[in-house]
Amino acid sequence: MDIIEKLESGKRLSYEDGLALYELDLFTLASFANKKKESLYGKKAFFNVNRHINPTNICKDICKFCAFSSNRKNPNPYTMTHEEILSAVEKSYKNDIKEVHIVSAHNPATGLQWYLEIFSKIKEKFPSLHVKALTAAEIHFLSTEYNLSHEQIIDKMVEYGVDSMPGGGAEIFDEEVRAYICKGKVSSQEWLDIHALWHSKGKMSNATMLFGHVEKRKDRIDHMLRLRDVQDKTNGFNAFIPLVYQRDNNYLKVEDFLSSTEILKTYAISRLMLDNIPHIKAYWATSTINLALIALEFGADDLDGTIEKEAIQSAAGAKSATGMNIKDFLDLITTSGFTPVERDSLYNELKRY
Numbered sequence: 001m002d003i004i005e006k007l008e009s010g011k012r013l014s015y016e017d018g019l020a021l022y023e024l025d026l027f028t029l030a031s032f033a034n035k036k037k038e039s040l041y042g043k044k045a046f047f048n049v050n051r052h053i054n055p056t057n058i059c060k061d062i063c064k065f066c067a068f069s070s071n072r073k074n075p076n077p078y079t080m081t082h083e084e085i086l087s088a089v090e091k092s093y094k095n096d097i098k099e100v101h102i103v104s105a106h107n108p109a110t111g112l113q114w115y116l117e118i119f120s121k122i123k124e125k126f127p128s129l130h131v132k133a134l135t136a137a138e139i140h141f142l143s144t145e146y147n148l149s150h151e152q153i154i155d156k157m158v159e160y161g162v163d164s165m166p167g168g169g170a171e172i173f174d175e176e177v178r179a180y181i182c183k184g185k186v187s188s189q190e191w192l193d194i195h196a197l198w199h200s201k202g203k204m205s206n207a208t209m210l211f212g213h214v215e216k217r218k219d220r221i222d223h224m225l226r227l228r229d230v231q232d233k234t235n236g237f238n239a240f241i242p243l244v245y246q247r248d249n250n251y252l253k254v255e256d257f258l259s260s261t262e263i264l265k266t267y268a269i270s271r272l273m274l275d276n277i278p279h280i281k282a283y284w285a286t287s288t289i290n291l292a293l294i295a296l297e298f299g300a301d302d303l304d305g306t307i308e309k310e311a312i313q314s315a316a317g318a319k320s321a322t323g324m325n326i327k328d329f330l331d332l333i334t335t336s337g338f339t340p341v342e343r344d345s346l347y348n349e350l351k352r353y
């Protein structure tokens with residue numbers, strides 16, 4: 001059975017099929033991915049009104065692709081106080097945000113309570129806000145730093161008010177590539193196990209993949225399949241988020257950057273391979289808003305949110321530092337031929353525009 005027949009049959013795709021999909025021409029691939037997406041969501045483009053907060057950039061890890069950490073190429077270390085964090089949330093709360101998305105570097109100087117009390121203080125003051133916080137990489141860092149198990153950290157997250165987990169820190173699961181780009185960080189298996197553990201508590205999370213650096217197509221397919229396996233068991237991933245590697249201010253020597261075609265193919269292939277993860281997010285902060293809007297024709301159904309302020313991708317060259325105004329966001333979606341649908345963090349529909 002060739003790959004077109006396999007796609008038409010609706011059968012689950014294998015590793016070899018994933019590689020064969022990359023060989024298809026862009027528009028054939030797009031038509032299958034878009035058909036799948038439209039069968040689920042029609043012309044809807046999901047987004048949420050959220051605020052990203054990155055409370056510290058001081059990190060004990062040394063990922064080669066990172067421009068956010070203050071370790072090397074970005075020598076402006078900061079750690080926000082809880083008061084500064086609360087004041088930032090308060091400002092955004094007036095803009096009707098529904099979610100705070102909190103991701104930090106791995107700062108050994110702050111203490112465990114500093115991390116945890118960020119969440120309880122936000123919850124206390126803004127009980128209606130959804131707190132999405134702590135990547136599996138941060139959980140692993142806290143567990144090793146404070147000699148606690150992953151489960152103990154997860155139980156504390158629940159106790160201190162974290163509602164869901166972001167998908168960061170997955171990078172690329174292939175062990176050889178991972179050792180090259182982020183040696184010492186949470187291992188691939190630990191990342192997957194931490195998410196499965198989180199799901200076992202009845203909680204949801206997302207999953208990312210950083211691509212467009214030194215990985216190969218085969219590594220992307222392998223990454224998707226490892227996630228698909230976990231999802232078969234837990235059903236706890238809401239969204240898959242392919243993050244396009246940003247090239248500035250880091251130590252990963254990448255000569256060839258991905259073409260837009262390769263990026264769009266990767267979105268489309270994600271939709272087709274990940275038959276059990278409901279949402280594919282084109283995170284505009286890494287892909288650019290223009291490509292993210294085009295990705296809506298290539299299997300993606302979600303654009304993340306207005307963000308308001310973003311420090312991680314923008315440090316590496318993305319144009320996302322100040323987020324996006326909601327009116328512009330809605331206009332762009334509508335003029336691209338889609339129906340903007342504001343969602344909450346768990347993909348319940350809040351408002352159709």
Ligand code: SF4
Pocket residue numbers: 059060061062063066067068069104105106137182185
């Ligand atoms: S990616 Fe995260 S863990 Fe790695 S160096 Fe940057 S801030 Fe630290």
